[in-house]
Amino acid sequence: MSGDDDSSGWQLTESDPGVFSELLKTLGVPLVVDDLYSLDPESLSALQPLRALIFLFKWLPGAGEPELIGGAYDPSFPGFFAHQTVNNACATFAVLNAIGNIPDLAQGQQLQDLLSFCTDMDPQTRGMAITSADWLREAHNSLSPPVAISLDGLGLPKTSEDAYHFVVYLPSLGSVYELDGLKQHPVRHGTFDERGEGWVKKAREAIENRIQTYPASALEFSLLALHDDPLPSLQALLHSAQVSGDHDSAAVVSQRLEEENIKRERWAFENSLRRHNHFGLLHALLVALAKDGKLDTAAERARKVMKERVKARNAKGEAVMDED
Amino acid sequence: MPPQPLTSPQTVLAFKAGRAFRRGETNWVDASPEKGALCIDREDEMLRLLWKTRADGDLGEELILFPGDATFTRVTQADQGRVYVLKFSSSSARHFFYMQDTSSSRDEEFTEHVNALLQNPSYVPVWQERTSEDTRRRSIPQASSSPGTSAADLARLRELVSNVARSTGILSSTPDLALSDILTPANLTPLFTERPDLVPALFPHLPPDLPVSPSPEAIQQIIASPQFRTAVSSLDRAFRTGMLQGLMNQLGLPEEAGSSVEAFLYAIREQAQGGEGMETD
Numbered sequence: 001m002s003g004d005d006d007s008s009g010w011q012l013t014e015s016d017p018g019v020f021s022e023l024l025k026t027l028g029v030p031l032v033v034d035d036l037y038s039l040d041p042e043s044l045s046a047l048q049p050l051r052a053l054i055f056l057f058k059w060l061p062g063a064g065e066p067e068l069i070g071g072a073y074d075p076s077f078p079g080f081f082a083h084q085t086v087n088n089a090c091a092t093f094a095v096l097n098a099i100g101n102i103p104d105l106a107q108g109q110q111l112q113d114l115l116s117f118c119t120d121m122d123p124q125t126r127g128m129a130i131t132s133a134d135w136l137r138e139a140h141n142s143l144s145p146p147v148a149i150s151l152d153g154l155g156l157p158k159t160s161e162d163a164y165h166f167v168v169y170l171p172s173l174g175s176v177y178e179l180d181g182l183k184q185h186p187v188r189h190g191t192f193d194e195r196g197e198g199w200v201k202k203a204r205e206a207i208e209n210r211i212q213t214y215p216a217s218a219l220e221f222s223l224l225a226l227h228d229d230p231l232p233s234l235q236a237l238l239h240s241a242q243v244s245g246d247h248d249s250a251a252v253v254s255q256r257l258e259e260e261n262i263k264r265e266r267w268a269f270e271n272s273l274r275r276h277n278h279f280g281l282l283h284a285l286l287v288a289l290a291k292d293g294k295l296d297t298a299a300e301r302a303r304k305v306m307k308e309r310v311k312a313r314n315a316k317g318e319a320v321m322d323e324d
Numbered sequence: 325m326p327p328q329p330l331t332s333p334q335t336v337l338a339f340k341a342g343r344a345f346r347r348g349e350t351n352w353v354d355a356s357p358e359k360g361a362l363c364i365d366r367e368d369e370m371l372r373l374l375w376k377t378r379a380d381g382d383l384g385e386e387l388i389l390f391p392g393d394a395t396f397t398r399v400t401q402a403d404q405g406r407v408y409v410l411k412f413s414s415s416s417a418r419h420f421f422y423m424q425d426t427s428s429s430r431d432e433e434f435t436e437h438v439n440a441l442l443q444n445p446s447y448v449p450v451w452q453e454r455t456s457e458d459t460r461r462r463s464i465p466q467a468s469s470s471p472g473t474s475a476a477d478l479a480r481l482r483e484l485v486s487n488v489a490r491s492t493g494i495l496s497s498t499p500d501l502a503l504s505d506i507l508t509p510a511n512l513t514p515l516f517t518e519r520p521d522l523v524p525a526l527f528p529h530l531p532p533d534l535p536v537s538p539s540p541e542a543i544q545q546i547i548a549s550p551q552f553r554t555a556v557s558s559l560d561r562a563f564r565t566g567m568l569q570g571l572m573n574q575l576g577l578p579e580e581a582g583s584s585v586e587a588f589l590y591a592i593r594e595q596a597q598g599g600e601g602m603e604t605d
Contacts, residue, residue, distance in 0.1 A: 265535060272533045284525060
């Protein structure tokens with residue numbers, strides 16, 4: 001993933017749970033995404049029912065991604081699999097490869113139409129159908145600043161910006177599958193035991209094996225959990241605890257509801273920042289500093305800081321301001 | 325019915341344009357031959373886009389435009405090359421138009437004004453003069469009703485720009501200073517603690533869909549956010565290209581202010597000294 005050689009109108013988005021969850025909401029799917037810091041049973045229990053795991057990692061050129069780490073290619077996978085045909089559309093492809101394989105899932109009309117349109121296609125054609133769905137591209141792009149005021153047209157040198165790649169792990173037809181839009185076929189990691197932890201146990205093994213194969217310094221990764229939106233069931237639980245006079249349970253559920261709502265507010269706040277053109281505020285802040293008579297001193301200090309920075313970088317032989 | 329006038333006192337922009345319609349689910353648009361005009365009316369900071377027939381001024385289409393919601397872009401795949409599409413980020417609606425003026429020499433100018441209005445309803449389109457030598461002197465669109473930059477200021481600004489260019493090279497690869505080093509918590513926090521009178525002017529620049537009410541606390545959170553910091557550093561990088569005229573216009577600054585961070589700060593100082601009416605909406 002070398003960046004957007006061919007962005008075809010798809011903008012690079014952040015890979016934050018709030019971004020994914022907003023995309024799911026736009027698709028009319030009652031699932032949310034949360035960060036996972038560990039794969040142990042306790043961490044996962046709060047996220048049941050767990051529908052898929054999304055493994056994301058920063059693509060580093062020369063990291064030498066091994067072709068197959070355990071499992072076997074399954075060219076005749078009967079479920080939904082699409083090739084990722086546009087670099088920047090990673091997040092959307094991960095989401096679709098996941099929800100395309102989750103049965104009995106509520107979906108918005110446009111999503112339903114798109115998925116049924118793709119039913120008999122091969123992965124490559126499916127990928128192209130997805131990237132030409134304008135409504136989907138707009139939903140995807142709605143979580144980054146509007147192009148009209150971005151600086152893309154100025155041909156700025158690319159920084160070492162986030163080129164994340166996403167791989168989905170989920171259960172399908174009794175086996176754990178790894179769906180990677182950049183691979184030729186889905187990878188089947190074998191059947192799982194329904195009892196106990198179920199498919200997650202097998203997925204954990206596959207993911208841990210994968211992590212082991214990378215040298216410690218080469219990889220930055222994180223895990224996301226795709227699971228049912230807990231709000232409706234928490235609300236129902238609270239209601240029944242209240243009507244049955246179970247104050248203790250009501251208190252516990254209230255607490256969880258409040259935590260969940262605080263998180264959603266934070267997501268809404270961050271998403272509004274993601275969509276926003278900040279140049280107006282930037283300008284207004286500088287004007288305010290000027291009106292306060294403080295802009296000149298701030299600029300003087302900034303010149304000194306830059307001189308020091310240039311000196312330090314020259315000493316190390318690096319270029320200034322080429323990284324974020 | 326007698327012909328209706330095409331424009332009204334609320335009209336801020338109008339030009340000859342026809343409509344084109346998508347052919348089914350294909351990527352073809354067919355131009356409708358009817359002679360029309362695209363008008364943008366402004367009332368109480370709300371913009372409306374109206375398409376009317378020129379024959380009798382009948383209203384063919386009316387759209388409400390929210391700031392930043394729509395863009396007006398040329399459809400490059402179109403044969404005659406004068407087809408434009410109005411796209412919305414809030415919906416998947418598309419409206420196709422094509423320029424009907426026999427000359428295409430003003431197409432770009434119309435498009436620029438349309439997009440500037442779509443971003444900022446208070447934008448005032450100012451038209452280029454055409455002198456006999458065809459040198460175009462562009463007036464500066466003002467984003468507010470303030471007096472703007474005087475000729476003397478512009479002259480000093482140009483001097484500053486050429487000084488910077490002489491000393492560091494036109495496209496300096498190492499800028500003298502970065503906005504990221506000015507817009508630091510250390511520099512900005514005192515604004516909130518010592519100058520509460522200056523804070524309300526910041527409120528109009530916050531995201532319109534911010535889920536909390538504008539407040540000093542919200543602004544400080546935004547300033548510290550990765551999204552804001554990224555915007556500042558991307559602007560720093562953009563100054564190295566010296567191609568920020570468009571953005572400067574949007575901010576009510578002269579184009580020269582886009583040539584370097586120094587020039588930008590200079591123009592801002594002038595703007596701050598201008599007094600009332602600085603606040604864009």
